[in-house]
Amino acid sequence: MKKIVFIGAGSMAEAMIGGWVKKECVQANKIYVTNRSDYTRLMYLKDTYGVQVLEKLADIEDADLLILAVKPKDAVAAMQSIAPYIGDHTAILSVLAGISIKTIEKGLYARPIARVMPNTSATIGMSASGIAFNTRVSAQQKKLYLQMLSAIGLVVEVEEDKLHAVTALSGSGPAYIYYLIEAFEKVGTEIGLPKEVVRQLMIQTLAGSASMLQSIDEEPNALRRKVTSPGGTTEAGIRALEAHHFNETISACIKSAEQRSRELAKGV
Numbered sequence: 001m002k003k004i005v006f007i008g009a010g011s012m013a014e015a016m017i018g019g020w021v022k023k024e025c026v027q028a029n030k031i032y033v034t035n036r037s038d039y040t041r042l043m044y045l046k047d048t049y050g051v052q053v054l055e056k057l058a059d060i061e062d063a064d065l066l067i068l069a070v071k072p073k074d075a076v077a078a079m080q081s082i083a084p085y086i087g088d089h090t091a092i093l094s095v096l097a098g099i100s101i102k103t104i105e106k107g108l109y110a111r112p113i114a115r116v117m118p119n120t121s122a123t124i125g126m127s128a129s130g131i132a133f134n135t136r137v138s139a140q141q142k143k144l145y146l147q148m149l150s151a152i153g154l155v156v157e158v159e160e161d162k163l164h165a166v167t168a169l170s171g172s173g174p175a176y177i178y179y180l181i182e183a184f185e186k187v188g189t190e191i192g193l194p195k196e197v198v199r200q201l202m203i204q205t206l207a208g209s210a211s212m213l214q215s216i217d218e219e220p221n222a223l224r225r226k227v228t229s230p231g232g233t234t235e236a237g238i239r240a241l242e243a244h245h246f247n248e249t250i251s252a253c254i255k256s257a258e259q260r261s262r263e264l265a266k267g268v
């Protein structure tokens with residue numbers, strides 16, 4: 001691909017650009033960025049990653065790929081602004097939460113469209129992404145998208161409707177984990193450790209547990225049992241989690257996010 005244009009230059013665009021440039025998967029000078037009005041932000045991306053700033057919307061005409069990366073509420077306006085200039089051969093990759101392939105086809109006409117739900121860990125090549133395609137995406141294009149997404153982490157192909165679940169779990173997931181670390185830091189300081197020490201200990205604990213799950217062929221439940229001594233500290237902690245409805249809390253979190261993704265699809 002000679003020209004890839006990001007429509008929207010926020011957190012998710014930066015995470016993908018950062019990941020691709022670092023992994024040398026896409027040459028920075030083939031990536032163009034544009035947004036609604038914040039030119040300083042575009043210059044920051046240019047200076048940091050070596051990407052190009054799109055001079056005017058008409059310059060999308062010869063783009064091979066447009067990446068839709070605005071907020072879902074701005075999607076219709078963004079599509080209306082680019083529709084007059086979009087070239088016949090241009091394919092679309094959307095990272096918009098909720099917004100369906102059908103809506104994108106309505107806004108940008110019949111063309112190859114892929115919807116991906118990455119997460120911000122793309123920055124360090126550790127995204128967990130789900131992807132779905134419309135029928136116009138060729139086998140060769142699919143292969144290319146899967147390669148591009150693999151360069152910034154794990155990618156799993158799913159039916160389009162399942163992207164709501166992917167969004168709720170791994171799209172939003174990093175925020176839940178950061179929230180968890182915030183909670184550990186709060187309580188850790190309450191019971192007498194400096195915040196920095198709590199952070200170090202819990203990041204390592206999180207990374208260690210994730211690596212155990214990746215490298216050892218055992219169920220989470222079995223690994224948990226190995227930590228939990230009868231009558232010990234873990235058992236006391238887990239009992240408190242159960243008493244405070246941990247499973248219901250997680251279930252409410254994921255179902256609310258999934259529901260919100262479905263609402264975004266309806267423009268709510």
Ligand SMILES: NC(=O)C1=CN([C@@H]2O[C@H](COP(=O)(O)OP(=O)(O)OC[C@H]3O[C@@H](n4cnc5c(N)ncnc54)[C@H](O)[C@@H]3O)[C@@H](O)[C@H]2O)C=CC1
Pocket residue numbers: 007008009010011012013034035036037038068069070071072074077078079081095096097098117118119120171172
């Ligand atoms: N932030 C995240 O962790 C993830 C976000 N997403 C999706 O990525 C999309 C972008 O999210 P963020 O980067 O977090 O948002 P953001 O608010 O950081 O960035 C949005 C960008 O779109 C630009 N924009 C708004 N209207 C525009 C228009 N009409 N034309 C051109 N540019 C326009 C804004 O100026 C801004 O640069 C959303 O649809 C979100 O659902 C998907 C996965 C994870």
Ligand SMILES: O=C(O)[C@@H]1CCC=N1
Pocket residue numbers: 097167171172
């Ligand atoms: O919060 C959001 O709507 C977006 C989608 C997944 C992560 N951030």
